[in-house]
Amino acid sequence: MxxxxxxxxxxxxxxxxxxxxxxxxxxxRNLKHRVVHSPNPTGxxxxxMYIEKIVxxxxxx
Numbered sequence: 001m002x003x004x005x006x007x008x009x010x011x012x013x014x015x016x017x018x019x020x021x022x023x024x025x026x027x028x029r030n031l032k033h034r035v036v037h038s039p040n041p042t043g044x045x046x047x048x049m050y051i052e053k054i055v056x057x058x059x060x061x
Contacts, residue, residue, distance in 0.1 A: 005056055015051065022047050026055045033059045 001013050003026065011033075015024030023038040035058035039050055 003052070003055060005060055007060055009059075011055065011059055013055070017047075022051070024051065026059065028059060035059060 001015060003011050003013060005011060009028060011026045011028055013024055013026030015022070017023070021038075021040070023036070025034070025036050027034040035055055037051055037054045039047055039054070
């Protein structure tokens with residue numbers, strides 16, 4: 001999965017989910033910055049908004 005950070009850098013990652021569980025990993029191309037996320041979904045809708053915020057906060061200089 002390709003995701004562009006607010007500062008224009010591109011990150012690469014993999015996400016997956018099961019009922020009640022959502023997790024994934026993202027990193028910059030040179031692996032200088034990495035983040036693993038594992039929020040507990042509420043089932044009230046898509047968690048992508050929260051995942052994007054976690055990834056951007058962790059990988060933005």
